[in-house]
Amino acid sequence: MIGSDYTLELCNVFHSGQVSGYLKSSKVKQVMADLALSNVANKCVTNLTKSEYRRLVIGVQLIRDPIILLLDEPTWDLDPLNTYLVISILSNAAKKYGTDIILTMEKPRSDVFPFLDRVVYLCLGDVVYAGPTRNLLDYFGSIGFPCPQLENPLMYYLCLSTVDRRSRERFIESNHQIAALVEKFKLEGQGIMQGNLHENNRIVNPNKIQMNYGKPGGLHVIWMLYLRLLDYQRAFITKSGLIFNAMVGTYFISIMNTICL
Numbered sequence: 001m002i003g004s005d006y007t008l009e010l011c012n013v014f015h016s017g018q019v020s021g022y023l024k025s026s027k028v029k030q031v032m033a034d035l036a037l038s039n040v041a042n043k044c045v046t047n048l049t050k051s052e053y054r055r056l057v058i059g060v061q062l063i064r065d066p067i068i069l070l071l072d073e074p075t076w077d078l079d080p081l082n083t084y085l086v087i088s089i090l091s092n093a094a095k096k097y098g099t100d101i102i103l104t105m106e107k108p109r110s111d112v113f114p115f116l117d118r119v120v121y122l123c124l125g126d127v128v129y130a131g132p133t134r135n136l137l138d139y140f141g142s143i144g145f146p147c148p149q150l151e152n153p154l155m156y157y158l159c160l161s162t163v164d165r166r167s168r169e170r171f172i173e174s175n176h177q178i179a180a181l182v183e184k185f186k187l188e189g190q191g192i193m194q195g196n197l198h199e200n201n202r203i204v205n206p207n208k209i210q211m212n213y214g215k216p217g218g219l220h221v222i223w224m225l226y227l228r229l230l231d232y233q234r235a236f237i238t239k240s241g242l243i244f245n246a247m248v249g250t251y252f253i254s255i256m257n258t259i260c261l
Contacts, residue, residue: 027063034096035059035089051082055089062093071103084111091115110152119154121161126182128161129189143184 032038035055040048048056054074061069074090075083094101105112119136121128129139137147140157147153161181164174 031059031062034062034093036085049082051078051086054078054086058086058090058093062097062099065097066099068100068102071101073106074103075105080109080111083109087112087115105154108152108154108158110154113154116154121157123161123163123178123182126178127185127189128178128181129157129185131189139189143181143188145181 029038032041035058037052037055037059040052043052045053045056058069058071058074071090075086078086090101090103093099108116113133116133118131119133120130129136131139136157137153140146140160145157145160147156161178162174163178164170
């Protein structure tokens with residue numbers, strides 16, 4: 001069953017002496033809900049659809065709270081509806097968990113355009129474009145390659161960045177065109193990359209310790225760990241929940257008193 005597999009994986013991630021079974025179960029249920037897998041929790045893994053199994057594999061990694069998640073063709077061989085579902089779920093997971101998700105797509109659909117924050121086009125190791133998705137149309141339009149109406153911009157510029165091997169003439173022509181695009185981006189594309197690295201454009205998870213700008217102080221670490229534990233422990237109205245929060249609160253106050261003294 002999915003629940004059993006998730007729990008087994010979670011046991012390998014967490015040390016059994018540090019995290020209670022309740023916290024493990026809560027984390028599993030939360031990730032399953034985020035990936036729209038709660039309705040198949042009692043299914044055998046072998047009976048899952050392609051989309052469900054793909055989301056299961058992704059969920060096993062999200063349980064580990066990764067900083068960066070690399071996915072190679074997560075929507076490969078999926079129908080349009082499930083492709084949209086997987087990409088939208090990944091987008092929501094990135095915002096919720098503060099994880100940078102980097103994925104490759106061979107045939108990106110136009111309906112996933114709003115879910116992609118940044119896009120990179122490569123050809124033989126050279127960068128044709130790398131920057132915010134919202135600037136994609138403006139950039140290529142400014143250098144003389146506007147996207148035709150009713151065209152999928154993601155696919156259109158992917159084809160523009162791909163060598164055409166259908167004939168010798170097209171091969172030579174596309175090579176020259178791509179070389180020109182690469183040089184153009186070297187000259188004009190750096191502003192696009194550097195101009196969008198401000199704090200306002202970053203997804204910040206308030207319950208995740210940010211390590212980007214040096215090592216955080218001791219009080220900050222303790223406070224953020226306490227917030228994360230509260231996020232896992234949702235049973236405030238239960239007896240176990242009250243005991244847990246009373247213990248954590250007492251421990252936190254004792255640490256504060258020690259530091260102040």
